[in-house]
Amino acid sequence: MKFVDYLTKIDRRIIYVILLAVVVLPLLFPSALSVRVMPPVEKLFHAIDAIPEEKALIIDFDYDPQTLPELEPMGFAILRHAFSRRIKVLALSLYVQPLGLAQNALIQVTEEFNSTAQTNRDSVIYGRDYVFLGWQPPPLIPILGMGESIINVYRIDYYGNRTDTLPLLKEIKNYSDIALLVSISSGDPPKWWVEYAQNRFGLQVGAGVTAVSASEFYPFLQTGQFSGLAIGMKGAAEYEELVDNQLHVAGRRKASEALPSLTYAHLVMIAFIIIGNIGFFIKRRQK
């Protein structure tokens, strides 16, 4: 039974090389893969699309470097969606590390729009079309405080301007002027927005979460506490597909480009589990 011994003794490094190859090759030779959009992401897209003109969208950027590849594409896609629909955006973070990634998303997407905008009207201007509120710890302060007044919580914004001087914050005063809040986060923030802001002020909440905590969030989608749910890199790719097809907004679709690699990696992972178990059962029957 020499084959069985070989089967159960594959060296760790060989497994690493196989995984690396399976992920790198599709990146080198990209192939278009159609993305089928599932209901949870569709709900999120329509929730944002239905934002009336006089109300704003809050985006809570709460992803950090550790969850960047899954959630940053979502941030880009949702910003592209909002700006192309002329929806007013307030950006904030409940933690300090995600601030840098929120700034990166805002800079790049506004750059994409302003480089192609001809008139002042369809370019994206800070203070009029969007405001970056920054960070006010602990999380309970902004979550509850914005129910009464946004500028009382964020006296200055991320860049240090006084918020009572920004035109956008003269119209958007508190949650009654906010149609939807989307929390892009790797942990509990989406639940806090439901627990405190939705329970007390009726705020509508959408969530973009990492795949690790996906199954914990589904009960909140079923009860309607979440108005939509995008999960991991696949959810980001679905949202990119909707933004691309329905809004015809150009922009690099990082999540969609990764799907082929993701597919082959999953197949390899399943194969490893099966091989490992075959060896396990043969050895158990030998005993």
Added chain:
Amino acid sequence: MDLILLTAIFVLTPPAGVRAYDTPDDRGGSITVEWNLSSDDAAVERYDVYRSDNGVDYIKIGVIGKGRSVFEDETENNKEYMYKVAAVQDTIIAFSEPSMRVKSVSQWIDRKKINIVVAVFIFGGIILYFIYHARKGKELFIRKIAGVQAIDDAVGRATEMGKPILYCPGIGYIEDIATIASLSIIGEVAKKCAQYDTKFINPHFDPIVYTVAREIVKESYSSVGRPDAFDPDSVYFVTDSQFAYAAAVDGIMLREKPATNFLIGWFRAESLIIAETGASTGAIQIAGTDQVSQLPFFVTACDYTLIGEELYAASAYISKEPLLLGAIKGEDMGKLVIVSILVAASIIGLVTKLHILDLFR
């Protein structure tokens, strides 16, 4: 204030029954205006809402699409207002009769939230009732958790084979409930190691948890009458970096070759690295955590896994600590209440036409 031109309308009938009232259950600053749709609603483009402080000068404050008959106006508290609603079609405006005088007021109780406060008192009351009894020393029954038996068997196995036992408490801090539960299980395992003179290895991630664990293990050895057998180096602090800790624990597994690994406490992504190496050395592995995201790996990689609350119940069963027992019993009764609510509400929801769901807003 420009005087609104009152033109007689023959074509459009104005909306009727305009009534305005203070929006209930709020901090004031809001008046709700309702009206019956104009009988020519199909022809109406929109409804304009007008407000006046003195009953003479009216200013337009809101625009509502046709087919809708409610508007919420932001107002100053304790100031009297009157409202009129006009049906509008192109240039034709049909004014309604003015509403009664009304002012917005702050309420002391939000009636929409009473069901939540009642729920807090019900569940809170049950839990406190059992904690109170537990602290008074009343005997509270908890079934023997299968995991506790698995712990005894695993220690026995290591003793027969004369190999050491590795106890990894995870990367939690002293305030994490899973870490506290793990500390009470460390005491139990240490007692058995003292009795059967089995080598006990306990690497730590957090300095505070380390100092508490050392006291517990030392006390376990002396409580079994073997204070001399306690080896102070068996409980030691490794590092406070997540992956370096995982690598260090893997090193111990490969060097010391323990027959049994306990992976009980608060874990994050590094749980995978530790459980994998343990499985590959062929050791019996007992895991336990309340981190739902790590449980799938423990279930497939370990021989027995204490899932979420089972970990709390196991530590309560072992330590017999009144606070823990009281909480577990209280939560059990809370689950019974939830089950009975679900059954009762479902029966009402299916059989009658009552809007039972509104009770659980």
Added chain:
Amino acid sequence: MKRTIPLVLVFIFGLLGFIPFIVPHEIVQSSDDFLRNNFLKILAAFALILGLGSLLRVHIDKIKRKGQNWPYSWVLIITFLVTAIIGLFGGVTGQGVLPTRIGSFSFDIWTIFFNIEVPLGATMFALLSFFMASAAYRAFRARSTEATLLLVAAFIVMLGVLPLGNSISPHLPSFAQWIMDVPNVAAQRGILFGVALGMLATALKIILGIERSWLGGGGE
């Protein structure tokens, strides 16, 4: 005295946190907002400094005691000081007092964050996919009926989630979505009820002074 004052405070502020939920009155709501925006926010700022202080103290002690890997503690402290100075004096966008540009090479706080912290953090977790692959082969066994059910559900989700699943059969993604919508919600909700009751129990024990382990945290 050392124990009663904190326990009385935790009870009073427990009530102050609970009451605004049920009492919408203007006086209660505006004083609740005032307490949060002007009092609790500043306490949190000092808590941050305490957290930072504890971190630096651990590493300074390690250097003094020449503990294990102490030279790396020097690296940590120096990197921290350099980054903090650039951030505090260079300003959030690099237009502060301290110049953050030499010729075309700019080193404002965001550029340092984006080009050092992001790659380090992102790669640390990218390692996990390698460990996941080797664990898949060496550790994930269908050793019991429960583990078998787990792996079967995992396979369906792993295939169903991807475009490949859709090409195998359009029913696969819908089946994977059904697994997430019905059985998964049932299991997560069952666990959630238990966790919620546990959170309620812990909260009540803390406010009513039954749970006192947090007091111990203060003493040296």
Added chain:
Amino acid sequence: MNISLDPWVWISALCSLAIFSFLFRDNPVYKLAEHIFVGVANGWAVTFYWHNVLEPSLVDPLFRHGQLLYIIPCIVGMLYLTRFIPKVSWLVRIPIGVSMGYAVGASIPATAQAYIIKQIQGTILTPHNFASWNAGTMGIVWSIILFIGVLCTLSYFYFSKEHKGALGIASRIGIMFVMIGFGAAFGYTAMARVSLLIGRLQFLLGDWLGIIN
């Protein structure tokens, strides 16, 4: 293959490779990178402690505008720092008691509503919930499976009675539901971990080496 000339992209790439070296074994380069990570992360955090929090909320109102009311939170906040003075370190319990008390007090109704009451509402068998699946008559079947699944999962985590008889059967079914839920979590976690690797490779092969577009 146009390799990037931006020095920062090179620094970024070297940081990534330093962490990847952990794959072979824990080594000095990895330890160096990890400590730099903690140093930069805290340097970044301190920048915003000042610019976003301390300066606008405390220093500006208290010192520049002389609003003396802010002295009270300032004093209570400073009690946090007594943690490092052994003689009076019990004083740290005062600010902890205040902020933890408020947070715990606010969490009680929030937990009850979001995690108990609303979850009960979503599980009750009523025509409204049947329709919420918008799967036509199948909605009734899904609601019933969900209802049974919740009850059985709860019975598995019931500790006051031996798992025998009806309770035994219910808990067996319950653990089956839990395992399907864990299987779903496992599948998604596998996807999450691989996405992180793909993200890093998109940077190394794209922005750094310029091999991919």
